[in-house]
Amino acid sequence: QQQVKQSPQSLIVQKGGISIINCAYENTAFDYFPWYQQFPGKGPALLIAIRPDVSEKKEGRFTISFNKSAKQFSLHIMDSQPGDSATYFCAAALSGTYKYIFGTGTRLKVLA
């Protein structure tokens, strides 16, 4: 019940295209859903996050879509750029605890 399932494992997108990464969770107690971006040799960095009281959040080219009834959330990267090539992790935080559960990551490659 504490798993977060992320797909796809890897993704190749042409420059200017839309990158979509999906996550699904099981535990309805989760109340915070961040996406992290990680470049090779670096630690993950927060990209964008959402709470269950909204269905969508947009920051620049990055959008989180959240479907509470389906227990799914996704990251959309519009106008994908080669500089977006990185590994992306979704996560879910458990209400009342201090723990994050991370997805397994998606390696994104944007072709120039």
Add this chain to the structure above:
Amino acid sequence: NAGVTQTPKFRILKIGQSMTLQCTQDMNHNYMYWYRQDPGMGLKLIYYSVGAGITDKGEVPNGYNVSRSTTEDFPLRLELAAPSQTSVYFCASRTGNTDTQYFGPGTRLTVL
């Protein structure tokens, strides 16, 4: 601010050796975390701390120990290194007011 710093960046250990991975943050964050990252497996929580003197186990604590004597430092101790502990280790911290975790650059550990 340096943020979250980790030392060393790389280390090779022999089976049975011990070592301490250092983590320091200068943001006065109460909460600190240790994760390990294995290829294709995402980030797994090893231990976390909600303040000086308070620590708790995460998903994969076996083979590790932690201490938190100050707000700034959260070292991770490996007592008897095993090949299964070959991984990249990340330290992270956050305040009590937000859910955003800030990650260090990581320590790549190889046990031979």
